[in-house]
Amino acid sequence: MGKALGKDATCSIARSLDVVGDSWTLLIVREALVTGATRFQDFRDSLGIASNILTGRLAALVDEGLMERRTYQESGSRPRDEYVLTEAGLSLSTVIAALSDWGRTYRPRPDGTSPQFSDAESGEPARLAFVTGNGEFASPAAMVARRRPDYPEAA
């Protein structure tokens, strides 16, 4: 994290990848979002990630403001840390959902599964979609993308 890739410091995609471009990082966020995991041991056991790698990724997630480290204590045991997603971390739900939809479509598995997202307040299931100004859904494969006019030309 923090090492800008290529020449792209102005591009919002490159800036995001700088923070979450690591697969373990996104899988930790997924685990927190989908299972509500907060403890080191839960992340380690469910992801099968090596402890030293997990330690580094959690520290980076805290440094980057995606998780908050809190101390909790169960009766009779010593204080421990837990890791809770911040608003910035929770907002990666779009990235997680986009990856999930893509995987379900282009890497299907008979036993494959995906998270179901829903609105916390209403409980209504929600899906991620491209929506045009007049409220129509548009297919991801039919999107064109253009740099906005103010995009600085490469020097």
Next chain:
Amino acid sequence: MGKALGKDATCSIARSLDVVGDSWTLLIVREALVTGATRFQDFRDSLGIASNILTGRLAALVDEGLMERRTYQESGSRPRDEYVLTEAGLSLSTVIAALSDWGRTYRPRPDGTSPQFSDAESGEPARLAFVTGNGEFASPAAMVARRRPDYPEAA
């Protein structure tokens, strides 16, 4: 690519990260989507990526079915390869847009810029959003995600 992370072969997110979990891979796809780049030299110059890394990433993108290698020839020069996004590659527009929206919100820059997506057919600008069953938009930070009932428990 191809090395399953952790214990998650059934999870559609882990399967996607297996293919596109590398930051350079997503930046190459972004470049193809946003600038229409197809040639090795264009990717190399605009991304500032080392030739040997780019060679490997393009080969992997072709192997994974995200890009198609085509041969073209300009008059008076020898045949060259170009790399064109397939439907699977184009459909990563959701992942690119999700990363872009997150970066614009949580890593803003005064000179920062992002791609504008629009529907290829109608030309209508489109944005990525969570939409509930009754057509309401829902905030990414207000999403809860749950494993669907058929998600297999870890052994």
